[in-house]
Amino acid sequence: MDCPIDYKRLIYTSCIRGSLSDGDVAAIFAASRRNNGLDGVTGILLIENRRFLQVLEGPAESVDLTFERIRADERHRDVVVLDEQCEAERIFADWAMAGWPGERPANAVEKLGRLLRHAPAEVARYFPSLNVPQPV
Template sequence: MHHIIYMSQATRAMTDDELATLLAQARHANEERGVTGLLVYGAQQFLQVMEGDEQVLGPLYEHIAKDSRHTGLIKMADKAVNQRSFADWSMAFQAVPAEQFASLAGYVSPENLRLQVPGLSGADALLLEMARQFVLPSTHDKSTKPS
């Protein structure tokens, strides 16, 4: 069993009808391929978990990467897992308000993620950015300095 987790930025705000169409297409294709997962949309951003055979997920991710409805894909994970987390869902879906999406623990929007260190995976870059938030001075508190 394998999973891929990625985040991306929608090229424009998606309507409820567009999201319903996307979801119907994904569910149908995933059922045929034995893929399960989760898609979250909010603040013009996507977060997706895909689970299945590695030989199926690789080409599926490449197909998704070419989709013109989003940009700035950041692969957070691409690895073997012991079991599915979303075994009962060909594609669970949740649209969330922008403020709720932004409040996800450790979330950094794709446009604010600084991938400055060559060779870092998306997950490593996100962890590095989260760590930076602990040591860099806040814009509200200029008295704090990293040592």
């Protein structure tokens, strides 16, 4: 999908392949923060119940190139795109890749939930475990 003026936001989920060590998680976040900072990509990565759930946002070309690399990564399989939209604004503008590797999951979940409080409902709904308040 081309987004000539705005940003692209892509949300996908995938299954962890084999065992994922703390070192693997640290390496994923290190590569994400290094590359995404250079490429203008921001987002959020949740690791939970043997699944990844990631939001990538930025210029369409950067998001596409980043996602191509991620899709080919051997550390996961069954990558499924949940949503792909052109947007005028970023949700996670200050986060090269938000997530808290090395923390107890409960802490990471609490912090990601805080970060998602200001996300539109159509994004927050993909993260039910983060207890993001939904508009009534």
